[in-house]
Amino acid sequence: MTWIDELPTPNVLVEQARLEANIARMQALAARTGVALRPHTKTHKSVRIARLQTEAGAAGLTVAKVGEAEVLVEAGFDDVRLAYPVVGRDKLERIQALSSTARVSFCVDTLEGARQASEVFQAAGSTATVLIEVDVEYGRCGVHWNDDDSVAFARQVAALPGLEVVGILTHAGQSYNGPSEGETKEAALRRVMAQERDRMLSFASRLKDAGLATPGAFEISVGSTPSIRYFENAAKDGFQITEIRPGNYVFHDAIQQALGVCDWEDCALTVNATVISRHRNDDGSERVFLDAGKKVFTSDRVPSTGVHGTLLYNPRVMEPLPHARLHGCSEEHGWVSIPGGATLEVGDQVRVVPAHACVVMNMFDQFHVVDGDQVVDTWEVSSRGRVS
Ligand SMILES: Cc1ncc(COP(=O)(O)O)c(C=O)c1O
Structure with a gap:
């Protein structure tokens, strides 16, 4: 049996019971609202966690990159969706190669991208399954949800040989x-969720009027962790939302806690770090340094507080350490300020809920599944670094 404090730090710990509870809760939400759950696996990049999600009832999986799709298909998953506009012949050819063993779909949001996909799949004598990516306000990728040009774009894509448009997809990152x-x-979260749902239903309805979408046979894919808890399905012109794609919910993190999405007790992932140095400042405050910096937490911060993560006083009950602020990171050092003087000693291990759990996973080859202080198992971060 291995105990947490025997592991070399820094490391990533995932509390099994919290992970399983988060997976079950999202699956129940999908069942209650009548949608398929297709979790975004960029959060964990783990075949083992993806398996827990499909065993719990997930209808398929989401990825961003072709490399992530390859890892999942190789592991035996047969329905993978790239919620990402795929551009580049090499990448399209890799998706085409996967299509013989799995149902792999991806997004288009420009005519250039759609034409490339059409050419690659047509040349291979097969048909690509695509969704039109839609922007409902975030301002990242996607065609505008309420624009005549977007309907015209959908018509042009639908007319291209070698492509089948099966639906529309959005990410309401706002x-x-x-x-x-x-x-x-x-x-705020209710507003974003309703806006995302209603704008997507409205766009589907416009596509129907243009003869480009049929209710009951057209996918409408939405959803991210912050707002999804307020999701209620709705019908418009025969369409309903068919699928949700939250990712972060398996772990949650300090950003979600700050947004009011979860409590600390829902956060399944912590970084375990060691205090490597401690010094008193002229004003009586102390600065404490952890052996985990940007190469663990990345540069992501909780927007409202500016911290890279929240130190825990008592990880068993997920109680934060009062006043301690992980306010900065250099590459290998985490900078913690403690105004009233530190209770942490050099050599102490300290658990940190990171600002953003998804980016932390990509920094590690493996993570430890734990039950309290005990290590239950060690799993690989299967698609770590698969960014192309
Ligand atoms: C396209 C897309 N879909 C779904 C998600 C999942 O969002 P979240 O991690 O907030 O659940 C993301 C997150 O970045 C995304 O970019």
């Missing part, structure tokens, strides 16, 4: 922006 002035956190 759910991470937090409340507007005078708005509660909950109201």
